[in-house]
Amino acid sequence: MKWIIACVFFFVLKGQISAQSTLYDVLPEQLAGRWKGTITQDTFAHYLSEQFDVELQIRKNRNTLRGISKIRIDQSYAVFRFNGSVRGLEVNIREYKLLDSDIPDSYMWCLKKMILQFGFHKETYSLKGDWTGKGFGGNPCKPGRVELIKQTIRA
Secondary structure: OHHHHHHHHHHHHHHHHHHHHHHHHHHHHHHOEEEEEEEEEEOOOOOOEEEEEEEEEEEEEOOEEEEEEEEEEOOEEEEEEEEEEEEOOEEEEEEEEEEEEEOOOOOOOEEEEEEEEEEEEOOEEEEEEEEEEEEOOOOEOOOEEEEEEEEOOOO
């Protein structure tokens, strides 16, 4: 009897571990595609923040990510190339090249490093987390938050 209980416990535990592994294996598949949302940047008054529209077009290759990010505020915009990685539910994205931009002289774009957490709620995938960055002169940028969503595909 003890042997049967031990075997049942083992197979239940094995099933839970397999289910977790499947989620981690599927995650890069769920990341591919177009993500839209907002990115904020702390201002000098830390209780305020500026908000920008942001879009990521993510391509995946195993646990490696590549893509294009677009950021816009009013009529100003910038387009960056990025690479990234996936570890569990954590998604790391690092912009490394400015491809195109249109900004007033008073603006400075930041190359951002984003550390995001993958989530799922009501047929919507989400990526949420913090970003840090540096301007093109190497000066640090004020950090902020990123919130992105992607609709799931419905059959």
